[in-house]
Amino acid sequence: MSFIRPRRRHYGGIDISPMMDMTFILLIFFIVTSTFTRETGIDVSKPKANTVKELSKESILIGITRQGTVHINETQVNLSSLQTILRQMMNEAPDRPVIIVSDRDAPSGKIVDVLDECNLAHVRKVSISASKE
Structure with a gap:
């Protein structure tokens, strides 16, 4: 007595697991290589400068x-x-520079006051932010 085995049909399919692996690898790559810029949290239009x-x-x-x-x-x-805040921050890292991001239309007296407070807090490096022309 002989038995006939039924033929198994193999349906073609696409294995998506390698594609999912590549997707996660690319996602990790873009997260690691992206740069995050710190801003002051306020909307200012910076003055322009050549240097x-x-x-x-x-x-x-x-x-x-x-x-x-x-x-x-x-x-x-x-x-x-x-x-007081600047002194605390400078105690943690004395060589950190301070950047003043001022609006183009901000009162100049306020900028001078901030520069004076930086000087009184013994900040060594103070810069004023500007956008390139």
Whole structure:
């Protein structure tokens, strides 16, 4: 007695597991290689300058709005507390530069006040941010 085995049909299919592996690898690659820029958290239109240089990413950003409010790391601060905050930050890393990101229409007196507070906090490197023409 002989038995006839039924033939198995093999249906062609696409194996998507290698494609999923590549998708996750590309996702990890783009996350790791992307750069994140720190901003002051306020909307300013910077003045233009011909001599613009890139500074360290480890800098302290102080923002001054058109209305004259002062911000550090997206938090509004009073001018009287600015010196104390800067001293604390400078104690952690004494060589960190401070970048003042001021609006083009900000009162110049407020910029001078912020520069004075930076000087009183013994900040060694102070720069004013500008966009390149």
